[in-house]
Amino acid sequence: MKRIAVLTSGGDAPGMNAAIRAVVRGGLEQGWEVFGVRQGYAGLMGGDFVSLSARDVGGIIQQGGTVLGSARAPEFKTEEGRKQALANLEARGVEALVVIGGGGSQSGAYVLSRMGFPVVGVASTIDNDLYGSETTIRVDTALNIALEAIDRLKVTASSHHRAFLVEVMGRDCGYLALMAGIAGGAEVIVLPEVESDPEEVIETLKAAYRRGKAHAIAVVAEGATNNANELMLYAQENQKRIGFDLRVTILGHVQRGGMPGAFDRLLATRLGVGAVERLAGGEHGVLMGLIRGEILATPLDEAAGRKKPLDLGLLEMARVLAK
Numbered sequence: 001m002k003r004i005a006v007l008t009s010g011g012d013a014p015g016m017n018a019a020i021r022a023v024v025r026g027g028l029e030q031g032w033e034v035f036g037v038r039q040g041y042a043g044l045m046g047g048d049f050v051s052l053s054a055r056d057v058g059g060i061i062q063q064g065g066t067v068l069g070s071a072r073a074p075e076f077k078t079e080e081g082r083k084q085a086l087a088n089l090e091a092r093g094v095e096a097l098v099v100i101g102g103g104g105s106q107s108g109a110y111v112l113s114r115m116g117f118p119v120v121g122v123a124s125t126i127d128n129d130l131y132g133s134e135t136t137i138r139v140d141t142a143l144n145i146a147l148e149a150i151d152r153l154k155v156t157a158s159s160h161h162r163a164f165l166v167e168v169m170g171r172d173c174g175y176l177a178l179m180a181g182i183a184g185g186a187e188v189i190v191l192p193e194v195e196s197d198p199e200e201v202i203e204t205l206k207a208a209y210r211r212g213k214a215h216a217i218a219v220v221a222e223g224a225t226n227n228a229n230e231l232m233l234y235a236q237e238n239q240k241r242i243g244f245d246l247r248v249t250i251l252g253h254v255q256r257g258g259m260p261g262a263f264d265r266l267l268a269t270r271l272g273v274g275a276v277e278r279l280a281g282g283e284h285g286v287l288m289g290l291i292r293g294e295i296l297a298t299p300l301d302e303a304a305g306r307k308k309p310l311d312l313g314l315l316e317m318a319r320v321l322a323k
Ligand code: F6P
Pocket: 010, 011, 072, 102, 125, 126, 127, 169, 170, 171, 222, 256
């Protein structure tokens, strides 16, 4: 093999740059030329390739986002789009592709692989719902951002005896909300995986005050049926009866920005190097992930389109500890 390409796709992430750097420098070490594809699958279809040297990826390990850019590219779901992508790879003599991204991106990788093109995926999503990796690039950094916000809100909640709703990202997966809720000592955690009742959420917050707590925090997943907006609406409609003030903070994309922490830099580096090693060994059609502390490959036909289940036993633990 002489040439490979690397792209970042889906939501950007602190840690993606560390993975790009690892793929580029690892690939160069193998004697390959490494192309970066700009703007994910959109750039793959549009032929937006750039040859990368070791210096081109210098000083990026600590940078958030992705120097290659990322995009959501619905056109890649069409037969025509994929054929164009393959034609662009072939025109440059690229023989393998590394896809750094989450669920949708790895489904795209699987499709290319089924079309006969060698692809290796690198697990990177804030949502941590990818099957084949216990945790993924940027989950740790995003969690720490959420925790910093929760810790700050707790201070203000205590001063004013107010209740706060903090909404975290995660699409339809409650991992970030569950972990941020546990580590942030939240009184209530609302997840997409578990049906919730707005009245019960409010009652639990009220009960916290009755037990003498100075603050009451609910961590809510954006994908929950009763997300922060729904709960706020309910609280406003029933304000008189509820009898306390509720404030909402939606963290949203704030969790995606910023510098990657040590854990994400190391994970991304190991996954990127792992992808190159598999390709060098002639293996492809796999997703690189972290399993029991090791960097291992899971076949894309097992991982793509499959969601990792959430450990809901932890929700009960959080409920007990919120006393
Ligand atoms: O999948 C990552 C993620 O940040 C989700 O948590 C969130 O729902 C979504 O992307 C937001 O997408 P966009 O950045 O396209 O608005």
